[in-house]
Amino acid sequence: MAIATVNPTTGEVVKTFEALSTVEIQQKIEAAHSRFLQYRSVPLEQRARWLSEAANILERERDRFGELITLEMGKPLKAAIAEVEKSASVCRFYAEQAAEFLADVPIQTQAASSFVRYQPLGVILAVMPWNFPFWQVFRFAAPALMAGNVGLLKHASNVPQCAVAIEEVFVRAGFPAGAFQTLLVGADKVAMIVEDDRVKAATLTGSEPAGASLAAIAGKHIKKVVLELGGSDPFIVMPSADLDQAVKTAVAARMLNSGQSCIAAKRFIVADAIADQFLDRLVEQYKALKVGDPLLPETEIGPLATPGILQDLDQQVQTSIQQGAKVLIGGEPLRDRPGNFYTPTILTDIPKGCIAEYDEFFGPVALVFRVPDLDSAIARANDSPFGLGASAWTQDETERERLIEEIESGSVFINAMVKSDVKLPFGGIKRSGFGRELGREGIHEFVNIKTIWVQ
Template sequence: MAIATVNPSTGETVKVFEALTDEAIDSKLTLAQQAFEQHRHTSFAQRTEWLHRAAQLLVDEKERFGKIMTLEMGKPIAAAIAEVEKSAWVCRYYADQAESILADVPIETDASRSFVRYQPLGVILAVMPWNFPFWQVFRFAAPALMAGNVGVLKHASNVPQSALAIEEIFRRAGFPEGVFQTLLIRADQVPQIVADERVKAATLTGSEAAGASLGSAAGKQIKKTVLELGGSDPFIVMASADLETAVKTAVTARMINNGQSCIAAKRFIVHDAIADEFAERLVHQYAALKLGDPLDPQTDIGPLATSTILNELHQQVQACIASGAKLLTGGDPDTVPTRSIPSLQHGTFYPPTILTDLPSDSPARQEEFFGPVALLFRVPDLDSAIQLANSTPFGLGASAWTQIETERERLINEIEAGSVFINGMVKSDPRLPFGGIKRSGYGRELGAEGIREFVNIKTVWIK
């Protein structure tokens, strides 16, 4: 895949970049290692000052950065600007909290004094996806740099301008040269970087295949990794739920980022007693969503990021219908209104789609649908809801709706996921650890747990 900005709304190739040569990669890793030897000794006060400046740059130029994201991967402009603001939030959180989170932890033992000290590891490689081009990077970089590490970024090939803009932000904020660098490289160049002795650990957000590849390469070098992979998050609605709020939230939870989010609600598991009404309301609200130019503030859903994603999603939908699933709305990209707009007729738009009555042996029950497609299931009771929720290989997040205390406790305890949100949609928050289990990955980002992933947890014993 070329490293290029291709506007998914129009299909136009905006700008093409050359991948770094092996010699250029080596030079950048040398610079990163040299930067680490200095950065590890800077004070928390100095890092805090730099990171607060980065946050302010994000806020001051949020419209500019938002437009870069929308141009490269198609998210609605309002969502892009909100993503920039959230990136500023994570910078401020770690700027203010890192020192206390990483303070020495005293422990009573047979020593005169013993404690745990957290120290940086060195150069950390981040392999990041296109769907949240700024947020995914900043939620890694803010804690990593505050801990005293330095970062090198291999961003997705379709968001190179976002990647370069992020490097620019850290440089303008005052971080010394080499503390954060963007590497415009191909995927097949990643293993050589993982194998380089100057790189001490790696983190990846992306597909199962990408995670398995990076995890395998790092495992051969005995290097720490954090992986945040796919999800097929359940959205469980029991009979006691506030149905109006649940349906409204269901639309937002599925359509966030044009449906291209690992933690988007994808499987709607609804109690029989309210399933008909839930489906009727969901179809009605889907019909009101506006597809169109993502730079138009009135647009609800923009294009999918690439034509490959569009084709794969449509194949999944068609396979479901062929297996016996019922199509409630959408399902045909040739019917989207953007087809009649000359400037958008080549855009990768997919209509909001709802499928139900999926056969129990349908492969779709085990797959992640990365786009505006909802899978609707009916269940007779809580046992069936939990069993269905846990029936996929994924375990990222889950949303559940009930007013009954005993149901709430069972859902919290029995759903196999890295997070469970009761009466709310799954979302990431700098204050809370984020990550999954099963094939959704391992390790955590954000919160205190996130900043401690890439440090040496050193035991100190003094007599």
């Protein structure tokens, strides 16, 4: 499998890397295991200083790292720089909060003393995606390292320079050699790494098939995994909604990362009473979107990350049209320039049985469904194999409470766009995965929650 930077804006091969050999992988696993035996005893205060310095490096060099992200996977530069800043924020959060999150928890029992202690597991493998190449890694690494674990990163093969740069950030911040290492390897090496007895757990953010494969391997060897997989998030708009704000947010929520986000709004479920108004305004705003070179400040939508993603998305759109869906705008790749560009697209009148009902569309394509009432909106939202996030728009308090209670997803945002926040647990249910990242819950995923009883 090629490990290379291929500029998605131009198709140019920028830099190639030699994949690690089996011997080199084994050496890195041994380096991680040996380091863990010492690192687990490093005081929290020292880990926090190193992690705070990692945040300083990210903030100081956010423009350079942002340009690297844009070069490798194509998101607009402004969004790439914001991603680096958010990565710094998760480092600061856990540097400041880990001592509280990992403190012994006393429990009153019949013992003279009983409490819960949190201890690290060891070497953790992170299999990470290309769409947020810095953020996804740092939101794993910050809590894992603060908890006393060490990390191995198998990053997506189209963002190798980001992977190397992230390891360098931790080294420059002062973390000892072996505490965090990048493995430039193809997906075919993941099983071997997970099966190694020195690797104690794994986390994966990515596609449903990749998650299922990792979970199967880890399950065979009885190892803990955290999975954050696909999503087909609903964006529900009821008649009482602030329509101007809902439409504005709908565009931002769908076009996040040029549409390449698990938590991007993908299925727009709109009450019949306001559907025509919503669609008219949505089409108007889609027409105004600026697609182009992601390094230019005015660009709102860059290229898709790879030619394969572009082809898959177009195939989904064309199949949906053949099955009866109606195109309001877009519906094809941009053919007047090089690169992996797809026109902002809106599909509506989607019939039963169409692939657009259940598939995840990973790109700038909005799927619009009309519903008569709240009951139908909730039923439509839940009629999905995924359950990552949901956004719902209403000013009615009864509707709000029903949406919060009845939507099947890892998060529900009322009158706001779904996003991750360092203070809140993040993850999904159903085929969107299991386990949580971020918040207090995130740092507890890869620790031994040890019960202590002293008589």
